[in-house]
Amino acid sequence: xxxxxxxxxxxxxxxxxxxxxxxxxxxxxxxxxxxxxxxxxxxxxxxxxxxxxxxxxxxxxxxxxxxxxxxxxxxxxxxxxxxxxxxxxxxxxxxxxxxxxxxxxxxxxxxxxxxxxxxxxxxxxxxxxxxxxxxxxxxxxxxxxxxxxxxxxxxxxxxxxxxxxxxxxxxxxxxxxxxxxxxxxxxxxxxxxxxxxxxxxxxxxxxxxxxxxxxxxxxxxxxxxxxxxxxxxxxxxxxxxxxxxxxx
Numbered sequence: 001x002x003x004x005x006x007x008x009x010x011x012x013x014x015x016x017x018x019x020x021x022x023x024x025x026x027x028x029x030x031x032x033x034x035x036x037x038x039x040x041x042x043x044x045x046x047x048x049x050x051x052x053x054x055x056x057x058x059x060x061x062x063x064x065x066x067x068x069x070x071x072x073x074x075x076x077x078x079x080x081x082x083x084x085x086x087x088x089x090x091x092x093x094x095x096x097x098x099x100x101x102x103x104x105x106x107x108x109x110x111x112x113x114x115x116x117x118x119x120x121x122x123x124x125x126x127x128x129x130x131x132x133x134x135x136x137x138x139x140x141x142x143x144x145x146x147x148x149x150x151x152x153x154x155x156x157x158x159x160x161x162x163x164x165x166x167x168x169x170x171x172x173x174x175x176x177x178x179x180x181x182x183x184x185x186x187x188x189x190x191x192x193x194x195x196x197x198x199x200x201x202x203x204x205x206x207x208x209x210x211x212x213x214x215x216x217x218x219x220x221x222x223x224x225x226x227x228x229x230x231x232x233x234x235x236x237x238x239x240x241x242x243x244x245x246x247x248x
Contacts, residue, residue, distance in 0.1 A: 038188050038202075046240050047074060047137060049233075050166045053242060054133050056082030064088045065131040065156060067121050067149075068139025070097025072104050072114060078135075079113045089131070091119045121149040129158045137166040141212040150225035157247040163227055165243040167218075168209040172238035180239065184209070215241045 036043070056062050056078050062085060066075045070092035078088050092098050098116045105111040119125045121136070121143050134153045143149045153163050171177040184206045192202035213221065215232045222230045227245030234241050 051077045056086045058083035061085040065134045066090045067136040072101035133162040135164045154226045161247045163245040169241035
């Protein structure tokens with residue numbers, strides 16, 4: 001049986017999804033608060049850069065698939081940045097995260113423009129060429145078969161559609177890398193214990209960042225999935241990278 005990483009552990013490939021689901025079920029209600037605390041609010045600037053790259057048009061219909069976007073954070077930003085015909089479908093495998101997203105959409109009056117669908121990024125429940133853009137923010141490293149998810153992303157994009165992935169990356173500033181390592185493995189789990197009541201989900205999330213392919217390797221995976229005009233942009237000293245590709 002094939003195996004893969006779950007943080008620093010090796011697990012059977014078919015077991016990883018259930019383990020990831022448990023992590024996000026634990027943190028769902030405090031997920032967005034923890035993002036603020038862990039990043040010192042920087043995640044907002046990173047997500048703003050993603051929305052700018054998505055560039056929802058003001059004067060025509062536009063359909064975005066927000067994969068692994070359960071709480072709706074990216075979806076709401078895109079709808080608010082776009083025109084009246086902007087529509088976002090949030091697809092997430094985790095029911096608890098989707099429940100939070102639906103509640104937030106209703107509270108903000110955005111439920112007509114944002115649809116929440118339970119589904120697996122490796123087998124998306126949508127027809128070929130359904131979306132103008134596909135975005136996934138801090139989610140693809142949790143997918144057991146990343147190459148399968150990339151192929152699915154290309155499949156559901158229209159010709160000329162834009163793939164965008166915001167993900168943690170490799171710090172490339174001397175000195176910052178050691179500080180970031182210390183902060184990640186000591187401070188982040190401690191914040192998790194205080195806010196969520198359990199530090200282990202955040203220890204996994206930190207470990208999963210270290211296991212994710214470096215930008216050049218991930219760019220090659222995108223190309224192998226059939227995406228073209230592939231590029232990436234490092235932000236905040238390489239803490240995160242914004243990856244871009246197109247279905248041509």
